[in-house]
Amino acid sequence: MPTSRQATPSRHHPGTEPPSLGGRATGRRERHPLRMSLAVALTIVVLGTAGLGWIYLKLNGNIDTFDAGGLSKNRPGAGSSKGENVLVIGTDARTGGNSALGGGDSNDIGRSDTTFLLHIYADHRHAVAVSIPRDTLVTIPPCRLPDGTWTKPQPNTMFNAAYSVGETAKGNPACTQNTVESLTGLRVDHTVVVDFKGFAALTDVVGGVEVCVPQDVYEGDLNPNRGTRGALLFRKGVRNVSGQKALDYVRIRHGIGDGSDIGRIKRQQAFVAALIKKVKSDGLTPADLLPLADAATKSLTVDPGLGSANKLISFAMALKDIDLHNTKFLTIPWRYVGERVAVVEPDASELWAGLRADRTIDGKDAAGTKGKARASASPSPSADVSGAGIDVAVYNGTTTGGLASRAAASLTRHGFTVTGTANAISQDHVSTVIEYGTGLRSPAETVARLFPGAQLTPVTGTGIDVVLGRTYATAAPSASPAPTALPSSVAAGARSADDDPCSNLSYG
Structure with a gap:
């Protein structure tokens, strides 16, 4: 069994822990035959129209799907989370008429403009959307290129x-999905990509969305290369925006706040919250539903699991009971590294652990009956382990994605300080190895209590490193502890969908 010493990230790994992944966006259209499912039957009642069959065929014809063949073969297990995880990607692709709204070359490659991971709790009454800044430094795992090879x-x-991997105009959503799975250790159940044109159409259909503008905004703020201030786009105050105006509001980076992508995320979260609030408060009449469904399906590229009107409507209906106040928006724990953004540990690992356990940001168990069963489970044999004052770095020595995050979350729950997670130099470790420097045998033994069967190995240097092996990957996770609140750094900036549009729009 290889056990090379990797005391620091530079010696231990090529970067943050990634599983193998990839994706080629084929953009092919799927036209599924009409199926009379429960979702269809319920929709008949809502629509009250004899033309339902034609409507479904029309909506099916709108939907684009991406090629799931580019997804990783080493994804987190289907049971990695009690709830359901949906990756939402806002893209600035210029194809299909989008360049007229977003500017740029219509032949340019597709890029992700904004991304968040939506966790729908198992009780279907709570949800949280976690934004991932586009400047965040991560490891992008192997991705499939258009010619079938992998990076x-x-x-x-x-x-x-x-x-942008593969540099195609329609982008590579499968690569983004697998990067998120690698980063979080959570399995993404569905991925949805929304483009400029579709986004603008959605806001038109609902009659606009109420947003807060902290200061007058001009054309030059949207395009800092313009050279002149240009015309007034938004006057300070609460405004109703739709179409191009809505798109401009969520895309403006320069000229509002600190001009950062982090600051823009706050406004995007407020906008999505206001959009959800508008749809829920207005309700959907039969006359409203078809235009909204038509606009939505035209704007989306989805994974094959959502590739029909039946599937999309069934999924949407499953969200109808989520309360506005229980719909939260937050950002992955972050800090600046120069002009880029780094993920803060162990806060991020605690966040992902909380979502896996269906724990809300205030510590409530939202797993429904599953949560009750878990709460009554017998405590883990390692329940009395205390890692106070012990620093540990965690490295994934396997090809199974998400292991370092899983182990880091376990260590953090027991009071250890996780100094970082990453991939080991080699991914062929069979057993877990705990490497420790001079004088650290005793704390290393404490760490080993959380990793049954781990091998303790003294090395030259300082610090304690956990190099995870395949035995850890196949071991059943220990029972989760009783729900506790997430770190204040995670919860402090959270927004509820029913918040005032002018509240919590700044990072300081």
Whole structure:
């Protein structure tokens, strides 16, 4: 069994832990035959129209799907989360008429403009959307190119570069999906891509969305290369925006706040919250539903699991009972590294662990009956382990994605300080190895109590490193502890969908 010493990230790994992944966006259209499912039957009642069959065929014809063959073969397991995870990607692709709205060359490659992971809790009454800044430094795992080959991992790379792998006009949503799975250790159940044109159409259909503008905004703020201030786009105050105006509002980066992508994320979260609030407050009449469904399906590229009107409507209906106040928006724990963004640990690992356990940001168990069963489970044999004052770095020595995040979350729950997670130099470790420097045998033994069967190995240097092996990948996760609140750094900036549009729009 290989056990090379990797005391620091530079010696231990090529970058943050990634599983193998990839994706080629084929953009092919799927036209599924009409199926009389429960979702169809319920929709008949809502629509009350004899033309339903034609409507479904029309909506099916709108929907684009991407090729799931580019997804990783080493994804987190289907049971990695009690709830359901949906990746939402806003793209600035210029194809299909989008260049008229977003500017740029219509032949340019597709890029992700904004991304968030929506976790729908198992009780179907709570949801949280976690934004991932596009400048976040991550490892992009191997991705499939249009010719069928796979790239090598790209450590220390901006997150939004994953969507551009392969440099196709329609982008690479499968690569972004697998990058998120690698980063979080959570399995993404569905991925939805929304483009400029479709986004603008959606806001038109609902009659506009109420947003807060902190200051007068001009054309030059939207395009800092313009040279002149240009015409007034938004006057300060609460405004109703739709179409191009709505698109301009969510895309403006310069000229509002600190001009950062982080600041823009706050406004985007407020906008999505206001859009959800508008749809829920207005309700959907039969006359409203068809235009909204038509606009939505035209704007989306989805994974094959959502590739029909039946599937999309069934999925949407499953969300109808989620309360506005229980719909939260937050951002992955972050810090600046120069002009880029780094993920803050162990806060991020605690966040992903909370979502896996269906724990809300205030510590409530939202897993429904599953949560009750878990709460009554017998405590883990390692329940009394205390890691206070012990620093540990965690490395994934396997090809199974998400292991380092899983182990880091376990260590954090027991009071250890996780100094970082990453991939080991080699991914062929069979057993877990705990490497420790001079004088650290005792704390290393404490760490080992959380990893039954781990081998303790003294090495030259300082610090304690956990190099995870395949035995850890196949071991059943220990029972989750009783729900506790997430770190204040995670919850402090959270927004509820029913918040005032002018509240919580700044990072300081």
